[in-house]
Amino acid sequence: MTEEEPSYAKALQKAFRALAARDRSEREIRTRLKTGKFDDGTVDSVVKRLYELGYLDDAAVARRWARNLAAERLMSNRRIEARLAERGLERGAVRDALEEVRREISEAAAVRKILRKEIGRTPLPAGTKERQKMVRRLMGLGFPPEAVFDNIREIGNEEEDIP
Structure with missing residues (x-):
């Protein structure tokens, strides 16, 4: 056995443990392995193997994370794009995922x-100040103004229809 084989096996095990905890992007796996003091060649080999085994798929990760952030955490597209970019996902994969979600x-x-x-x-809230506060909060969360204003107007109209 050469010295490279144990290093590769250890790196692969470290990657498997990281992926067992939660979905990870390629960049996250690379970062974890590099902080584990594995050389670039070993990291490249492990990442290639993970793709071959189907354990790494940035497009699928982007879809799952985007769906969770949109449906469960009710985040805006802008926030989701920023969050997924922090995780190392490519802009194209993120945009495709958002479009689907x-x-x-x-x-x-x-x-x-x-x-x-x-x-x-x-x-x-009937008062202008209270409504403005809601508008600022929602726009601060990254939602587009038209979605915010349309919904506030719609909810206000629904309430006027209630006897």
């Missing part, structure tokens, strides 16, 4: 859910 839950639907959650059973 937004067919299921639009940004407008996320804004509506946030508004319903915040308002609860109480009526939409």
